[in-house]
Amino acid sequence: MKQSKRLITYGGLFTVLTLFLSACSNQQIHRTPPTGFLYGPIYKFLGLPMQHLITWIAKLFGNPPNYGWAILIITLVVRLILLPLMLSQSKKSTRQQQKMAAIKPQMDDIQKRQKAAQTNEERTAISQEMMTLYKDNGVSMTGGIGCLPLLIQLPIFSALYMAIQYDPVLFKSTFMGISLGQTNLVITILATLTYIIQGYISLIGLPESQKQQMKTMMLMSPAMTFFISLASPAGLGLYFLAGGLLAILQTVITNFYYMPKIKAEVAEELKKNPPKQVVKPVEETVKPATKPKKVAAKPNANSNQKNRNSGKQHHER
Known part of the structure; x- marks a missing residue:
């Protein structure tokens, strides 16, 4: 049930973002900023400020401005801002997993x-x-894992996408020979691989039963990254790639530093306060063994006849 809810949530977010990107792509031919009721305000309040921010950071790296490094800096800042929230959720998830194992x-x-x-x-x-x-x-019904980090990043995805699409200079810029305004299959594959590796590392140390439950969820993030990067400029794919590398680092820290500590804490808590027994154990009542009834033996006709014959012989004598 929990897994189904998560799949529906991630699937809904993926659908919304895909529809948003496909709607924006209708204006790519003329490369004119959107002015409609929905996308006009998004570009005005998200895309345009992102253009100015990328341009300002890019100029810090010299002339000509390096927009690729600017996107990487923005990715790093966003990840650092989200790091406390993500670590907190990882800790909660680990505690929930240990409690689930106890019950x-x-x-x-x-x-x-x-x-x-x-x-x-x-x-x-x-x-x-x-x-x-x-x-x-x-024990939480959601398992301690939420969608808040992804929800926070949705406006950043949208702003970055619009900034690259509708800024002519940013659209035509390159980073290490890669055009930031065009889709790039190499960036897409690399970004997808980073989230596959991150998902694999997150399963290390989990019991087999929990691994089976989480495998489906671990495939959602790489799938979303692949399809969104495939339909987006390479600049957005670069954001996913850098974010995936930082996510791997975060997962390594969580699994090999925080997880052993949290496991020890939960084990100590369970020693002092064992899991409450809500499910009553089913006691099988064993019926006492009944002694078999003694069945009276029927007289044998042959023996009766034999007795009568012996009686006759004795009388004749």
Whole structure:
């Protein structure tokens, strides 16, 4: 259920961003800034300020201005601003994973009974029992992972896209031989690979059951990066590539520095306060073994006949 909600959320964000980019691409032929009811204000309040910011940073690197380095600087600043939030969410997610592992036997019992439930009343009662289990043990239904970092970056994606598309100088600029205004397959593939590597590193140290649950979610980020970069200027792909490299660094810090500490903290907490038993263990009552009834043996006809014959012989004597 949690995984389905996350997939719907990420899928919705991906759809919105794709529709936005495809709508903006209709004006690429004449390269005129949008003036419509929806995209005009977005360009005015996001795209235009981003153009000025990129140009100002690019001029700091000499003449001619280096717009590629300006995009990388912006990526670094955005990631540094989001770093405390992302680390906080990573810590929460790790704590939730450890608590989930502690209540796993009870969850297995609930899931088994959910599959075997026949009526809606039974399913409702079992779902209520699962919610009580989560609540009493301080486990979040969302697993501690939110979409806030992606939501915060959506305006930056839009601003960067519009800045590159509608600034003629920025559109024609190059960085290490790559045209920032044109789509670039190499940048797209590299950006996608960084998020695949980041997803793989995030699975290190997790139990197999949790790895299976998270694999689908780990594929969402590379898929979104690939399709968005493929439909966008290389400048936006460069933003994703740099962001992916920083995400790998963040994941390494989380997995190899924070995770062992958090695991030890949660283990100590569980020693002092063991998981609350919400699911009642099913006790199988063993019926006492009943002694088999003694069945009276039926008299044998042959033996009766034999007895009568022996009696006759004895009488004749």
